[in-house]
Amino acid sequence: MIQASGLRKLYGDTVALDGVDLHVREGEIHGVLGQSGAGKSTLLRCVNLLERPTAGTVTVAGQDLTALRGRELNRARQRIGMIHQHFALLSSRTVAGNVAFPLEVMGVPRAERERRVAELLDLVGLAGRGKDHPRQLSGGQKQRVGIARALAGNPSVLLSDEATSALDPATTQSILALLKRLNTELGVTILLITHEMSVVKAVCDSVAIMAGGRVEESGTIADLIRTPGARLTREIFPLPEPAPAGSITLTFTGDPRQPVVSEVVRKFDVELSILGGAIEELPAGPVGRLRVALTGDADAALSHFRDRGLLVEVAA
Structure with a gap:
């Protein structure tokens, strides 16, 4: 759905993007993770050509946006919704007026606009709030208005620029749940910019990790875990x-109740000490990481772990 190749973006002598490649599959939630200054927001603005890259190409839904100008580019952008960090609502307009704004720009007739706005406000949990103004809403409600507005033109892609960073933890979880539901029910592809690993863990199917204007690693969560x-x-x-020399770190996916560790102790002449570990519930399923120390027939034990599908890393 989104393919960026060799993106470079210069601001004078400052390199904001340095040869970035991005591949987002249709229907997935793809996170771009990085700290401030990593280049992730610049990348997002290059995806919808709000910023034109210095070099490289951006293709969305099979269309090369970097080859477009003027009206053609504006029409292509209508298929891309944008959710902003600080909501970017028009304070002089009602909730319904904010959601209707892109439809007005697109020339949608009034009756159809009103029907679509009512449908969207119900979808994001704000039915009956259309006559309110943004000042009457909480932060989470304002972001729901922003999401409804981003969906107004039936986009195939949603771009989310730190959409939850201005919200408290409970509201963040409700907004992430809404985005996940919209992704599932509407099939919309979501490119989500964040500096928070908790956001990636909550909703992302795949991720690109950025630093210094470059992508350090990318792929599906399941593939990167392995x-x-x-x-x-x-x-x-x-x-x-660093991990203690000789210690073994085991990473596993699937049912964490599988008795893999106890199998090794029973079957082989080893003693095993647990040094640390945790289990996380990710969109791809439960994933665990366990660090252990082994004494005895370690080679046979490690072979058994690998045969059971665990990633085995031995600290030098």
Whole structure:
């Protein structure tokens, strides 16, 4: 659904994006994770050509946006919804007026606008609030208005720029749940910018981790979890680093109740000490990471772990 290739963006002598490639599959929630200054918001604005990249191409739904100008680009942008960090609502307009605004720009007749606005407000849980003004709403309600407005033109893609960073934890969870529901029910592809690992863990199917204007690693959550040395795994499960020499870190997916550790102790001449670990429930399913120390026939035990599908990493 979204394909960016070789994106560079310069602001004078400052390199904001340095050869970024991005691949977002249709119907998924793809997170772009990084700290301030990593280039993630610049990347988002390049995806809908609010910022034109210095070099590289951006293709959305099979259309090369970097080849478009003027009206053609504006029409292509109508298929891309944008959710802003600080809501970006028009204070002089009602809730219904804010949601209707992009429909007015698109020239949708009034009766159809009113029907669509009512439908969207019901979808985001704000039925009956259309006559209110933004000042009468909580932060979470304002963001729901922003989401409804982003959906007004039936986009195939939603871009979310730190949509929950201005919200409290409980409201953040409700907004993330709404985005996940919209992704499931409408099939809309979501590109989500965040600096919070908790957001990635809650809703993302795949992720790109950025630093210094570059993508350090990317892929589906499930694939990265199974990749030796993946930064994503270390950040989801922040075990003490560096790992003690000779210690073994086991990463596993699927049912955490499988008695893999006890099998090894029973079957092989080993003693096992647990040094740390955790289990997280991710959109791809439960994932666990366990650090252990083994004494005895370690080679046979490690072979058994690998045969059972665990990622095994031995600290040097």
